[in-house]
């Protein structure tokens with residue numbers, strides 16, 4: 001169980017997230033939607049302790065993560081794919097994937113590079129390519145695969161479909177659903193693509209200027225078209 | 235004319251490898267932490283003084299093997315100082331303005347000089363090369379001091395070892411990844427602080443090694459910390475700061491330019507180093523190679 005109880009996040013003086021509470025049960029899938037600049041990325045980074053200053057508890061199975069550096073959180077089973085991907089240009093795809101093995105532990109051994117390439121067939125022929133030789137879409141795929149290698153308990157994905165061709169978006173959705181089914185992996189997905197988000201998660205949380213404007217099931221979200229009209233541009 | 239070429243080239247290479255030995259640790263630390271360590275020469279000097287003391291105090295240390303052993307011991311000792319400096323100083327320099335690093339590492343240099351003055355006094359001291367390296371060899375019909383050949387070999391060996399480490403080993407790959415993007419590395423479960431410590435200890439150990447290897451034929455004085463450091467800075471800037479391979483190439487290039495310049499235009503000894511640095515920086519401000527390599 002990943003639990004945020006009224007957290008606030010800041011970049012220097014600017015107060016970006018306001019009293020965010022969120023519970024993500026093991027294996028659950030929650031989408032975080034909202035317009036540009038509403039705080040989706042800040043929320044994911046706050047959970048990793050990787051950037052914003054955070055006040056208020058972030059707990060994993062009741063353990064307060066407050067004082068833990070990002071690499072310690074990664075080793076507890078959290079994995080963030082940042083919106084800018086950050087594939088290492090000097091390493092091959094396979095080497096990029098292998099780096100994530102550092103987040104593995106004896107209790108939760110990482111997948112091998114081979115296993116991950118089997119999950120993402122589109123990546124297989126790129127395994128030997130250097131990061132700088134990949135297209136933007138290929139980098140996105142590699143970034144998601146790299147996070148998966150650590151066999152995370154909770155995967156935090158920041159707009160993984162941005163800039164992907166529709167066919168690749170579908171393939172990625174299929175992979176993510178398959179991984180969740182196989183591992184019982186929890187998913188927190190920041191997205192502007194509502195259809196993709198709906199296909200990958202059960203719950204949805206709408207952020208508006210750093211506050212929660214809606215939280216509930218997709219059915220409840222659909223039942224109130226005003227939410228969609230107000231908080232999402234289509 | 236030709237009879238001058240070979241000895242001049244050898245002089246240039248001895249200079250190049252001496253400076254590279256000093257520059258390697260400097261550029262390694264910059265490449266990974268982005269801290270320009272002005273105290274680096276001070277720690278080279280401490281390595282040299284340690285080598286001097288051990289060689290003179292411990293009997294039976296006149297052999298080449300003992301000389302190498304002592305240099306390695308100096309590397310270990312100065313590397314351990316690096317561990318302390320990392321904890322006490324470098325960790326506090328993350329995320330603050332570069333001017334703080336300048337002041338902090340300059341203060342460390344003064345500390346090194348003070349430590350040497352109080353430990354060894356301000357007089358000039360000197361030590362000779364070990365017995366096996368005290369003589370000279372004929373290379374063709376050229377008479378070359380064996381210690382000069384040794385310094386060249388040591389510089390090349392240190393370069394090859396560093397290059398192999400950074401490019402061909404898993405730990406080198408991690409080091410490079412942390413240098414490029416520490417934030418992402420931490421998200422992947424890598425303990426970035428520990429990797430920074432490894433880099434600092436390695437850089438300081440290289441300073442200690444350089445001190446131990448270069449101590450012979452040197453006048454040891456508390457000013458030694460500044461002796462090679464200007465040249466080392468020139469070499470790492472021309473090489474592409476943070477780039478070990480670049481520093482090696484730059485050392486060879488600048489060593490040869492300076493040696494030949496001094497032979498053919500003896501009116502301006504030593505000026506060619508500075509001229510070459512200025513000209514190269516004018517045309518390639520990022521240095522010959524860039525990024526950590």
Ligand SMILES: Nc1ncnc2c1ncn2[C@@H]1O[C@H](COP(=O)(O)OP(=O)(O)OP(=O)(O)O)[C@@H](O)[C@H]1O
Pocket residue numbers: 011014016034035036037038039040041042043083
């Ligand atoms: N490093 C930073 N320093 C200062 N302010 C920041 C920083 N990063 C983001 N912000 C601000 O915080 C707010 C939330 O940004 P955030 O990146 O979380 O939005 P987002 O919902 O992910 O937007 P997008 O859909 O464009 O990715 C914005 O107002 C942004 O300008």
Ligand SMILES: [Mg+2]
Pocket residue numbers: 040041042083158
């Ligand atoms: Mg964002």
